[in-house]
Amino acid sequence: MLSDIEIAQKNIPLPIHEVAASIGLAANALEPYGLYKAKISFDALHALQEKGADISQRGKLILVTAMTPTAAGEGKSTVTIALGDGLRKIGKNAVIALREPSLGPCFGVKGGACGGGYAQIVPMEDINLHFTGDIHAITAAHNLMAALIDNHLQQGNELGLDPRTITWKRCVDLNDRALRNVVVGLGTRTDGVPRESHFQISVASEIMAIVCLSKTISELKKRIARITIGQTYTGQPILFGQLHCTGAIAALLKDALKPNLVQTLEHTPAFVHGGPFANIAHGCNSINATLCALGSGAYVVTEAGFAADLGAEKFCDIKCRLNDIAPSAIVIVATIRALKMHGGVPKNMLNSENCAALEKGFENLRIHIENTKRFGVPVVVAVNTFAADTEQEQGLVQRLVVASGSEAILCTGWENGGEGARELAERVAALCEKQSSFAPLYDVTLPFEKKIEILAKKIYRAGSVQFEERALKKLSAYAAAGYGSLPVCIAKTQNSISHDKTLRGAPSGYVFPVRDVQLYSGAGFVVVFAGDIIDMPGLPKQPAALNIDVDDDGVISGLF
Numbered sequence: 001m002l003s004d005i006e007i008a009q010k011n012i013p014l015p016i017h018e019v020a021a022s023i024g025l026a027a028n029a030l031e032p033y034g035l036y037k038a039k040i041s042f043d044a045l046h047a048l049q050e051k052g053a054d055i056s057q058r059g060k061l062i063l064v065t066a067m068t069p070t071a072a073g074e075g076k077s078t079v080t081i082a083l084g085d086g087l088r089k090i091g092k093n094a095v096i097a098l099r100e101p102s103l104g105p106c107f108g109v110k111g112g113a114c115g116g117g118y119a120q121i122v123p124m125e126d127i128n129l130h131f132t133g134d135i136h137a138i139t140a141a142h143n144l145m146a147a148l149i150d151n152h153l154q155q156g157n158e159l160g161l162d163p164r165t166i167t168w169k170r171c172v173d174l175n176d177r178a179l180r181n182v183v184v185g186l187g188t189r190t191d192g193v194p195r196e197s198h199f200q201i202s203v204a205s206e207i208m209a210i211v212c213l214s215k216t217i218s219e220l221k222k223r224i225a226r227i228t229i230g231q232t233y234t235g236q237p238i239l240f241g242q243l244h245c246t247g248a249i250a251a252l253l254k255d256a257l258k259p260n261l262v263q264t265l266e267h268t269p270a271f272v273h274g275g276p277f278a279n280i281a282h283g284c285n286s287i288n289a290t291l292c293a294l295g296s297g298a299y300v301v302t303e304a305g306f307a308a309d310l311g312a313e314k315f316c317d318i319k320c321r322l323n324d325i326a327p328s329a330i331v332i333v334a335t336i337r338a339l340k341m342h343g344g345v346p347k348n349m350l351n352s353e354n355c356a357a358l359e360k361g362f363e364n365l366r367i368h369i370e371n372t373k374r375f376g377v378p379v380v381v382a383v384n385t386f387a388a389d390t391e392q393e394q395g396l397v398q399r400l401v402v403a404s405g406s407e408a409i410l411c412t413g414w415e416n417g418g419e420g421a422r423e424l425a426e427r428v429a430a431l432c433e434k435q436s437s438f439a440p441l442y443d444v445t446l447p448f449e450k451k452i453e454i455l456a457k458k459i460y461r462a463g464s465v466q467f468e469e470r471a472l473k474k475l476s477a478y479a480a481a482g483y484g485s486l487p488v489c490i491a492k493t494q495n496s497i498s499h500d501k502t503l504r505g506a507p508s509g510y511v512f513p514v515r516d517v518q519l520y521s522g523a524g525f526v527v528v529f530a531g532d533i534i535d536m537p538g539l540p541k542q543p544a545a546l547n548i549d550v551d552d553d554g555v556i557s558g559l560f
Contacts, residue, residue, distance in 0.1 A: 107174065265417060278494065315327075466514065
């Protein structure tokens with residue numbers, strides 16, 4: 001059996017201008033990065049933005065999310081890509097919109113994010129590694145800001161910035177736990193002002209969020225200028241714009257604002273742009289990529305990171321709210337293997353039929369079905385099938401889903417590409433024609449504590465919320481400074497509906513602990529840290545980097 005990367009390497013992609021032509025984009029709308037990937041020019045971007053924002057002209061938006069991830073795998077990206085290909089199989093003009101993979105997971109434990117089997121986007125190696133340099137540009141822009149802040153301290157500190165209050169970290173797009181807590185400015189007087197600082201992974205950076213939420217250079221600069229970087233010695237907030245360096249940061253991000261166009265193995269166009277994680281960031285691809293897809297396709301298949309309690313909630317409560325868009329249908333990806341794992345079956349026993357464990361683990365999927373239906377959009381479950389699945393298990397899942405008010409459709413996209421998602425495509429296309437009543441889950445004018453409580457109780461099924469004192473003080477200060485109507489972005493483990501990664505299945509009635517909060521005034525939301533979650537992941541004992549290699553011909557192996 002061929003590996004994912006071998007399947008991708010055997011594929012013969014179309015020249016990117018031919019892919020663009022299939023959705024009405026002329027060659028001069030592209031800025032090619034080689035033969036098979038390109039950025040969209042600003043002129044073409046603005047035209048697609050206008051069409052994608054027009055309700056009467058834009059395509060139907062389909063959100064793909066998933067049940068809580070396990071070591072058994074769920075295949076959300078695989079199903080997303082297969083569904084896009086499947087819609088084309090049934091004669092629909094479908095376009096895909098995905099996030100860019102981060103280097104951290106590629107060399108860590110999760111692997112890449114280009115799908116799998118015969119449902120992939122290509123060139124797979126390029127996309128998973130450096131792609132068109134967007135994340136590198138975001139990293140450079142973020143760290144230039146950090147350097148400018150420290151330089152301001154060194155050169156006299158005209159603003160009176162208290163070094164103890166600086167909230168702007170540095171970043172790198174790798175899992176590097178040794179950089180979580182650092183001291184900068186050590187040495188002589190010419191080496192800077194000594195202070196404690198921190199690193200986060202680039203995809204959790206506020207700059208990443210700003211790039212994903214900005215439509216134009218002007219908007220990008222406005223958002224960067226209003227980033228809060230710290231306080232004066234008298235407690236007044238200081239914004240980055242007060243350093244008068246916003247233009248330099250935007251210049252580094254000029255090309256990173258443009259969406260990237262690639263294709264699936266079956267040549268379905270795919271806009272791949274922006275890469276915030278959903279467990280520690282807002283988990284959605286860029287609004288520009290989404291608008292380009294909506295302006296060029298009749299059906300747009302997009303995904304939001306991790307499970308529905310994270311990516312889908314943030315997609316609906318942050319991205320859709322801020323951009324006046326709404327999904328016409330939601331697809332929840334599940335596997336029988338993962339359901340059994342949530343039911344207590346160890347990974348080495350998942351190939352054996354176990355309907356009792358499957359039914360127990362189904363409680364996790366049931367909660368995600370209930371959660372997504374709260375947004376007023378039709379929901380369908382895609383069961384990503386594995387060879388070891390039995391007919392009895394498949395039938396049981398379908399019955400349980402029906403009893404939960406939805407329906408389950410088997411998907412063999414990994415093995416059969418778009419053909420394996422034909423039935424799913426037909427059902428999703430039909431759901432898109434149904435009347436929906438999309439609405440975010442909470443009113444942003446509610447107090448921060450109430451917004452967090454609504455998410456904790458309605459989405460995470462907690463019994464109560466416990467706020468640490470420093471979190472309450474910060475939330476009160478944010479509200480007093482005029483930020484009280486911002487949405488909240490919960491940072492928590494992806495491995496449980498709760499804050500605790502050890503709580504599998506469907507935990508409920510527990511205490512949801514809010515440890516800390518951070519104002520992202522440029523992006524336009526407040527990040528809420530729950531449990532022991534941090535924004536710089538570490539590498540596992542056996543990182544994926546151990547398996548990756550490249551030969552003298554430049555052929556990469558071991559990437560998945």
